[in-house]
Amino acid sequence: MSADLEQFYEVFFEESSELLAEMETCLLGLDISSPDPEDLNAIFRAAHSIKGGAGTFGFTDMTEMTHMLESLLDKLRKGEIEIRPEMIDAFLRAGDVIKGQLGAHRGDGEADVAVAAEVGNELKLFSEQADIASAEQKEASKPPRSEEHQIQATNNTIPVAEETPSMASKTEAARFIIAFSSNGVNPKSMENLFSSLEAFGKLEKLLLSDEEQLCKLRLTTGACEEDVWEALAFVVDPSQLTIEKDLQHEPSSPAVGNNIATEPINSTVSENSEKATIDNPAQLKQSEAPYGFFPGAPAAPGDAENTEKNETVSQLPADCNTSAKPNNPQPGSKQPKSNTPSSESSSIRVSIEKVDQMINLVGELVITQAMLTQTASEVDPVLYEKLNSGMNQLERNTRDLQEAVMSIRMLPINFVFSRYPRVVRDVAAKLDKKVELKTVGEGTELDKGLIEKIADPLTHLVRNSLDHGIESPEKRIAAGKMAKGTITLRAFHQGGNIVIEVGDDGAGLNREKIMTKAKERSIAVHEGMSDQEVWMLIFEPGFSTAEQVTDVSGRGVGMDVVKRNIQSMGGRVEIDSVFGVGTRITIRLPLTLAILDGLSVAVGDQMFIVPLTYITESLQARSTDIKTVGGVGRVVHVRGDYLPVIALHEVFNIKPDSTNIEDGILVILDTEGHKAAMFVDALIGQHQVVIKSLEKNYRRVVGVSGATIMGDGKVALILDSAGLVMASQNISM
Amino acid sequence: MEMGKTILTVDDSASIRQMVTFTLKGAGYEVIEAVDGQDALDKANHQAFNLVLTDINMPRMDGLKLLERLRDLAHYKNIPILMLTTESDEQMKAKGRAAGATGWLVKPFNPESLLEVIKKVIN
Numbered sequence: 046m047s048a049d050l051e052q053f054y055e056v057f058f059e060e061s062s063e064l065l066a067e068m069e070t071c072l073l074g075l076d077i078s079s080p081d082p083e084d085l086n087a088i089f090r091a092a093h094s095i096k097g098g099a100g101t102f103g104f105t106d107m108t109e110m111t112h113m114l115e116s117l118l119d120k121l122r123k124g125e126i127e128i129r130p131e132m133i134d135a136f137l138r139a140g141d142v143i144k145g146q147l148g149a150h151r152g153d154g155e156a157d158v159a160v161a162a163e164v165g166n167e168l169k170l171f172s173e174q175a176d177i178a179s180a181e182q183k184e185a186s187k188p189p190r191s192e193e194h195q196i197q198a199t200n201n202t203i204p205v206a207e208e209t210p211s212m213a214s215k216t217e218a219a220r221f222i223i224a225f226s227s228n229g230v231n232p233k234s235m236e237n238l239f240s241s242l243e244a245f246g247k248l249e250k251l252l253l254s255d256e257e258q259l260c261k262l263r264l265t266t267g268a269c270e271e272d273v274w275e276a277l278a279f280v281v282d283p284s285q286l287t288i289e290k291d292l293q294h295e296p297s298s299p300a301v302g303n304n305i306a307t308e309p310i311n312s313t314v315s316e317n318s319e320k321a322t323i324d325n326p327a328q329l330k331q332s333e334a335p336y337g338f339f340p341g342a343p344a345a346p347g348d349a350e351n352t353e354k355n356e357t358v359s360q361l362p363a364d365c366n367t368s369a370k371p372n373n374p375q376p377g378s379k380q381p382k383s384n385t386p387s388s389e390s391s392s393i394r395v396s397i398e399k400v401d402q403m404i405n406l407v408g409e410l411v412i413t414q415a416m417l418t419q420t421a422s423e424v425d426p427v428l429y430e431k432l433n434s435g436m437n438q439l440e441r442n443t444r445d446l447q448e449a450v451m452s453i454r455m456l457p458i459n460f461v462f463s464r465y466p467r468v469v470r471d472v473a474a475k476l477d478k479k480v481e482l483k484t485v486g487e488g489t490e491l492d493k494g495l496i497e498k499i500a501d502p503l504t505h506l507v508r509n510s511l512d513h514g515i516e517s518p519e520k521r522i523a524a525g526k527m528a529k530g531t532i533t534l535r536a537f538h539q540g541g542n543i544v545i546e547v548g549d550d551g552a553g554l555n556r557e558k559i560m561t562k563a564k565e566r567s568i569a570v571h572e573g574m575s576d577q578e579v580w581m582l583i584f585e586p587g588f589s590t591a592e593q594v595t596d597v598s599g600r601g602v603g604m605d606v607v608k609r610n611i612q613s614m615g616g617r618v619e620i621d622s623v624f625g626v627g628t629r630i631t632i633r634l635p636l637t638l639a640i641l642d643g644l645s646v647a648v649g650d651q652m653f654i655v656p657l658t659y660i661t662e663s664l665q666a667r668s669t670d671i672k673t674v675g676g677v678g679r680v681v682h683v684r685g686d687y688l689p690v691i692a693l694h695e696v697f698n699i700k701p702d703s704t705n706i707e708d709g710i711l712v713i714l715d716t717e718g719h720k721a722a723m724f725v726d727a728l729i730g731q732h733q734v735v736i737k738s739l740e741k742n743y744r745r746v747v748g749v750s751g752a753t754i755m756g757d758g759k760v761a762l763i764l765d766s767a768g769l770v771m772a773s774q775n776i777s778m
Numbered sequence: 779m780e781m782g783k784t785i786l787t788v789d790d791s792a793s794i795r796q797m798v799t800f801t802l803k804g805a806g807y808e809v810i811e812a813v814d815g816q817d818a819l820d821k822a823n824h825q826a827f828n829l830v831l832t833d834i835n836m837p838r839m840d841g842l843k844l845l846e847r848l849r850d851l852a853h854y855k856n857i858p859i860l861m862l863t864t865e866s867d868e869q870m871k872a873k874g875r876a877a878g879a880t881g882w883l884v885k886p887f888n889p890e891s892l893l894e895v896i897k898k899v900i901n
Contacts (some may be wrong), residue, residue: 100886338881344858
């Protein structure tokens with residue numbers, strides 16, 4: 046049976062990750078002074094759900110941690126204790142521990158047992174304090190639950206009062222002598238029975254005879270007789286069952302919980318139950334009856350006819366004892382995902398490969414459709430009117446289909462944004478800064494692949510803003526600002542792009558400092574550089590203006606890596622900054638990695654695609670604007686700037702229609718503040734093209750980022766604008 | 779095999795739902811899933827079930843409320859309704875009993891006990 050569970054692991058992992066994220070969001074948003082009960086409930090529920098799943102799937106370490114978390118949260122939720130800021134920290138750390146454990150079960154690294162123990166202790170301390178507080182009121186302390194011994198063993202702490210079954214504390218402890226016939230009861234049910242009785246309190250086995258099939262037990266418990274009866278009557282024949290109060294041995298101590306650790310009988314019982322359940326990890330920790338029925342309840346076994354007046358359990362059928370082996374799931378009918386119409390969930394989980402395969406197929410369809418359209422355009426539209434209207438319809442449908450399919454991969458940027466409240470909180474605390482994080486446009490969607498890739502660069506930018514951007518509260522007050530700084534994450538769509546901004550109201554960039562640093566690093570700079578160009582210097586390799594490297598942002602990975610990562614996604618970065626007022630870093634990314642908006646240009650008989658994001662304008666140059674520089678290259682004078690000219694026919698060594706710049710077109714490219722003019726023969730048109738990897742199908746070519754198939758079936762190369770512009774800068778400098 | 783019996787399983791956890799569904803379908807039951815009490819109630823209003831298996835702690839409408847609401851419906855007066863509780867939550871059991879639950883099943887449960895319990899009460 047345990048092997049069968051594995052097929053559900055993946056859903057559990059995903060679900061738990063989501064619940065953990067949800068829990069973290071709620072924790073961070075919690076108003077400590079007056080916590081919203083609904084929030085506390087939601088946090089509790091998240092921990093509770095993870096625990097339920099972890100228990101079912103046999104991840105005991107997660108069960109333990111979530112159990113401690115849940116116990117404390119339950120007390121908070123019920124108002125038994127007041128929430129304190131340290132608790133939030135502990136909860137967050139517990140969340141991290143569970144995340145680690147989850148990762149370990151997923152086969153991704155190892156869980157840190159030491160940290161888990163530490164956090165566990167902390168949670169228990171809070172719980173203990175709470176219990177002491179409540180114990181002072183009740184004048185009764187509760188012994189630890191037997192379930193906790195495992196945790197205590199690993200944590201080597203003093204026993205802590207944990208939540209005890211409430212019934213044990215409700216009434217005074219009493220001793221019952223229980224006698225019944227075990228005839229016909231299967232051994233497993235007996236073990237279940239013993240463990241369920243142990244849950245009530247101290248269980249002593251007075252007589253366990255195999256020959257006479259008679260069992261005699263002594264149970265010391267705070268539970269009432271009815272509860273004990275209920276637990277027993279389900280397993281053994283009620284007519285053979287007697288429960289009597291043991292008046293001779295009244296317990297000396299009041300409320301006795303289920304502290305059975307010192308009882309010799311316990312060892313046999315736990316050994317037995319372990320033996321019985323070892324093939325089922327989900328049940329290893331289970332120390333109670335796995336189920337039961339309420340006598341007299343509607344449809345309870347044996348009283349289906351007679352629901353109202355049945356207060357005793359005497360009508361329980363005898364066949365309860367000979368509990369038939371249940372039907373095991375048929376191996377042939379394995380259905381990990383219920384895809385029958387009967388399961389009406391509002392969403393389904395599909396592997397990303399399937400989606401990508403579909404996107405690929407739609408890409409092929411788009412190409413085929415473009416080819417058909419091209420062919421159809423060659424026939425007489427009057428004679429073939431129906432074909433023409435059919436082609437138009439096909440084009441519309443294809444476009445809709447493509448958009449619909451692409452949207453499957455789209456996820457809201459909140460998947461990334463949601464992790465930053467925690468980052469800001471932790472880093473700000475470490476740096477003794479007061480920072481508020483604002484997010485705008487969390488619902489803005491972008492491709493799942495990009496979401497995953499943008500997370501790291503964005504984290505770096507946020508940390509950078511925290512470390513170098515936002516000043517200390519004293520400095521801020523001295524500068525006439527609010528002591529609390531603000532970091533704003535904003536996302537919105539613009540054209541075919543998603544724009545993500547990381548803004549702060551911090552110190553802003555210092556032009557002088559950057560220039561000095563650049564000179565030290567022997568980066569070519571001059572006083573005539575625009576602010577924009579100066580700011581872009583911070584993305585140069587090895588560039589850091591912070592006087593001392595902190596462990597927050599100055600660790601190994603530099604801003605150059607951020608820029609490179611963003612470029613590899615087909616995006617670009619810009620910086621706006623005003624000294625003393627703040628800095629805003631803008632990232633522009635294509636919405637998807639699979640389709641690109643491009644301008645097709647012709648050089649000789651070749652066609653190239655230039656990504657639209659990089660094009661600022663196209664123009665025909667006059668001969669007077671073109672200058673030759675030192676025999677190494679040409680520049681063109683455009684709106685007061687001298688831009689290097691990239692002659693595409695020279696880059697790819699092809700024969701153009703004309704080598705004369707005035708005869709062709711100049712496409713002005715702008716990549717991260719570097720501009721260049723690309724010389725081509727003609728502009729053809731604007732297309733949405735499906736990107737095919739050249740590297741995968743051929744090999745890497747300098748100046749080319751990919752390829753696509755055009756409507757006429759020919760391959761067109763997609764130009765690596767950033768690469769071409771950078772190359773032209775090196776020549777011109 | 780238990781043919782023709784339909785069970786409504788209510789849990790906000792997709793993995794638990796999936797496991798319950800798998801186990802029950804393996805034993806020949808028809809299974810409908812609901813993600814919380816409200817969802818379950820909507821489904822129960824549209825379809826008759828032979829048994830309802832519900833978690834307690836859920837958003838929107840919890841299992842106890844669902845129990846009460848179901849018992850108010852004529853068709854669900856005598857239908858077995860089992861609740862999933864965690865470990866030793868005796869208070870919860872008492873509340874479930876008051877709300878008209880047929881029985882309880884401790885979470886985490888194993889598929890065998892699940893089928894055993896269901897077999898006992900479904901008819």
